[in-house]
Amino acid sequence: MSEDDWSPRRRPQMADVARLAGVSRATVSRALSDSPAISEQTKQSVREIARSLNYTVNVGAKNLRQGTNRTVGFVIPYQTSVRQAVSDPFFLSMLGSVADAVTDRGFEMLVSRVDATAIDQVASAFESGRACGVILIGQWHQHGQLNRLARRGVPLVVWGGVLSRQSYATVGGDNQLGGYLATRHLLQRGARQIAFLGNADLPEVGLRLQGYLKAHAECGCKVLKRLQVNVPFAAEQARQAIDQYLATRPRLDAIFASSDLLAMIAIQGLGAQGILVPQDVAVVGYDDVPMAASFNPPLTTITQHVELAGEQMVDALLEIVAGRKPSNRTLPTSLIARQSA
Amino acid sequence: MSEDDWSPRRRPQMADVARLAGVSRATVSRALSDSPAISEQTKQSVREIARSLNYTVNVGAKNLRQGTNRTVGFVIPYQTSVRQAVSDPFFLSMLGSVADAVTDRGFEMLVSRVDATAIDQVASAFESGRACGVILIGQWHQHGQLNRLARRGVPLVVWGGVLSRQSYATVGGDNQLGGYLATRHLLQRGARQIAFLGNADLPEVGLRLQGYLKAHAECGCKVLKRLQVNVPFAAEQARQAIDQYLATRPRLDAIFASSDLLAMIAIQGLGAQGILVPQDVAVVGYDDVPMAASFNPPLTTITQHVELAGEQMVDALLEIVAGRKPSNRTLPTSLIARQSA
DNA sequence: GTGAAAGCGCTAACAG
DNA sequence: CTGTTAGCGCTTTCAC
Numbered sequence: 001m002s003e004d005d006w007s008p009r010r011r012p013q014m015a016d017v018a019r020l021a022g023v024s025r026a027t028v029s030r031a032l033s034d035s036p037a038i039s040e041q042t043k044q045s046v047r048e049i050a051r052s053l054n055y056t057v058n059v060g061a062k063n064l065r066q067g068t069n070r071t072v073g074f075v076i077p078y079q080t081s082v083r084q085a086v087s088d089p090f091f092l093s094m095l096g097s098v099a100d101a102v103t104d105r106g107f108e109m110l111v112s113r114v115d116a117t118a119i120d121q122v123a124s125a126f127e128s129g130r131a132c133g134v135i136l137i138g139q140w141h142q143h144g145q146l147n148r149l150a151r152r153g154v155p156l157v158v159w160g161g162v163l164s165r166q167s168y169a170t171v172g173g174d175n176q177l178g179g180y181l182a183t184r185h186l187l188q189r190g191a192r193q194i195a196f197l198g199n200a201d202l203p204e205v206g207l208r209l210q211g212y213l214k215a216h217a218e219c220g221c222k223v224l225k226r227l228q229v230n231v232p233f234a235a236e237q238a239r240q241a242i243d244q245y246l247a248t249r250p251r252l253d254a255i256f257a258s259s260d261l262l263a264m265i266a267i268q269g270l271g272a273q274g275i276l277v278p279q280d281v282a283v284v285g286y287d288d289v290p291m292a293a294s295f296n297p298p299l300t301t302i303t304q305h306v307e308l309a310g311e312q313m314v315d316a317l318l319e320i321v322a323g324r325k326p327s328n329r330t331l332p333t334s335l336i337a338r339q340s341a
Numbered sequence: 342m343s344e345d346d347w348s349p350r351r352r353p354q355m356a357d358v359a360r361l362a363g364v365s366r367a368t369v370s371r372a373l374s375d376s377p378a379i380s381e382q383t384k385q386s387v388r389e390i391a392r393s394l395n396y397t398v399n400v401g402a403k404n405l406r407q408g409t410n411r412t413v414g415f416v417i418p419y420q421t422s423v424r425q426a427v428s429d430p431f432f433l434s435m436l437g438s439v440a441d442a443v444t445d446r447g448f449e450m451l452v453s454r455v456d457a458t459a460i461d462q463v464a465s466a467f468e469s470g471r472a473c474g475v476i477l478i479g480q481w482h483q484h485g486q487l488n489r490l491a492r493r494g495v496p497l498v499v500w501g502g503v504l505s506r507q508s509y510a511t512v513g514g515d516n517q518l519g520g521y522l523a524t525r526h527l528l529q530r531g532a533r534q535i536a537f538l539g540n541a542d543l544p545e546v547g548l549r550l551q552g553y554l555k556a557h558a559e560c561g562c563k564v565l566k567r568l569q570v571n572v573p574f575a576a577e578q579a580r581q582a583i584d585q586y587l588a589t590r591p592r593l594d595a596i597f598a599s600s601d602l603l604a605m606i607a608i609q610g611l612g613a614q615g616i617l618v619p620q621d622v623a624v625v626g627y628d629d630v631p632m633a634a635s636f637n638p639p640l641t642t643i644t645q646h647v648e649l650a651g652e653q654m655v656d657a658l659l660e661i662v663a664g665r666k667p668s669n670r671t672l673p674t675s676l677i678a679r680q681s682a
Numbered sequence: 683g684t685g686a687a688a689g690c691g692c693t694a695a696c697a698g
Numbered sequence: 699c700t701g702t703t704a705g706c707g708c709t710t711t712c713a714c
């Protein structure tokens with residue numbers, strides 16, 4: 001074969017297989033979908049010819065004909081301002097988990113990036129018929145808009161906290177419990193000045209903060225306003241916000257960060273000031289990202305059961321697609337004690 | 342609207358818009374694709390009605406009719422043995438980068454997970470007409486198979502090292518240069534016993550090892566076989582292999598890890614033995630993943646220019662799809678000195 | 683400027 | 699058991 005052979009070889013189609021097999025297209029179709037109405041012999045020969053041509057049924061045409069759609073949309077938010085590659089590792093392990101679950105169920109996954117401010121675009125994968133529904137990671141302050149989409153008939157599953165009056169399905173950990181466990185762990189270790197890092201406007205983070213407050217209340221410990229630090233999720237901005245906060249040399253003996261990414265950034269910032277973790281300041285993260293165990297020191301954190309998450313989200317979505325009512329699912333949440341606290 | 346309103350509202354189609362607008366489907370089609378043959382007035386009214394119905398052209402049907410396909414396949418490898426969520430953050434930032442590039446060019450991205458041993462499946466997204474071509478991250482020892490796919494007519498772009506006699510396009514950094522820069526940096530700092538961590542059977546890693554050797558040769562330093570450690574890419578296995586190696590308390594004053602993930606695992610392992618980085622052992626990683634800067638200590642590493650990578654891979658793919666010959670592209674490669682070395 | 687009609691690649695009645 | 703036929707939702711000649 002010549003090295004320059006880049007002829008636009010037409011892809012084979014069912015008619016080609018039919019011709020070579022000496023049968024009709026209908027027979028090929030049936031043979032390839034293993035219909036019981038076809039003789040073993042015919043099936044064999046059709047399959048063989050299909051193989052030899054590297055023929056695979058055109059999924060687009062099939063979907064069109066059947067009116068079905070075995071593709072799940074997965075939306076990655078971005079902020080126009082930051083236009084940077086997705087950086088939160090938790091987010092990306094979710095993507096992997098959903099990809100697995102989708103594959104297991106014989107579906108495909110269409111990934112699209114959507115400007116967080118143009119949230120209507122989330123629906124476009126569905127409305128243009130490319131996906132049978134959409135999975136979204138994180139609520140981005142947009143509860144109202146998401147509700148509107150769902151009401152409009154877009155099958156929608158969101159990873160995040162359960163809010164009241166939702167028309168879409170939510171899958172998520174028990175964020176309040178997670179916040180509570182993390183904080184209690186720190187309190188039990190004797191910490192009394194525990195900083196909370198995160199953006200409490202996000203439903204998930206807000207719930208974690210509630211857990212933080214609850215744990216304090218339970219042990220009768222005072223909560224200090226100055227220790228609640230508003231930190232965005234995105235890596236670069238987070239680093240700025242945290243460095244800025246630490247530069248004020250706040251008095252604290254522990255940190256509860258609302259994501260592992262934030263915890264890691266904080267630990268690094270503390271290290272730069274010569275403050276040791278966990279000796280001087282104990283730190284608990286959230287998510288248990290793959291790298292948490294490899295961090296230095298290994299991160300004490302709250303697990304999110306990523307594997308399970310993908311399955312639950314996909315199942316929730318397929319349920320909606322099948323016409324059932326969106327149902328929320330809560331995943332188990334627990335603390336993993338490593339060395340950072 | 343009732344809370345239980347989950348009627349399977351039929352998605353609107355062009356005929357609905359046409360009826361409401363009092364025109365034919367052909368006119369709607371032309372109006373929505375902004376054909377010059379349609380009067381402004383008609384366009385306005387058609388667009389308005391489409392909006393009000395949340396109507397979007399069915400992309401599947403459109404593709405079928407036009408014989409086009411604006412979807413790029415992106416393949417995530419996995420090993421049946423490990424069936425774990427993707428964990429290398431570098432890999433995942435590549436996904437984000439490709440997603441961006443694809444979106445910018447008006448394409449979509451279909452993500453699928455494929456068993457690394459069933460590499461033929463890589464082609465399926467293309468052969469079933471769902472994608473116009475496929476992007477693959479990493480060569481997985483499968484050079485021959487990839488070549489066969491490309492020869493078979495599958496537009497294929499692979500992130501990795503350039504090998505001789507390729508029928509597919511490769512995009513990648515200059516791995517040998519990267520290995521050279523990393524090693525030279527360590528040698529210049531006075532290190533003489535530099536361990537190399539990675540699986541040199543992979544083309545990319547092999548090239549980095551060559552750079553490592555070249556740097557040694559250049560300064561007339563001896564290369565010690567015992568310092569070349571075979572470590573797999575996947576997080577869990579890597580951790581085992583590295584811990585096992587460090588348990589032998591090897592004499593070394595520096596480590597060149599062939600990925601940041603490996604570097605982080607190694608630093609953590611060293612820390613567990615009370616060995617300080619960079620004081621006792623200097624460490625250089627590879628990739629410059631988002632977290633490298635937040636690690637403790639911040640990682641000295643080789644950049645991979647992820648943003649650029651996505652664009653180059655997509656462009657290379659679209660070139661092939663357009664019928665041109667696959668062309669390889671090499672990205673700039675440089676060392677980022679932080680604190681780990 | 684707009685409509686009628688054909689057909690993209692496939693599947694599912696309906697016949698035989 | 700297999701073939702014929704119609705049509706999924708759309709675009710595009712070709713007419714008017």
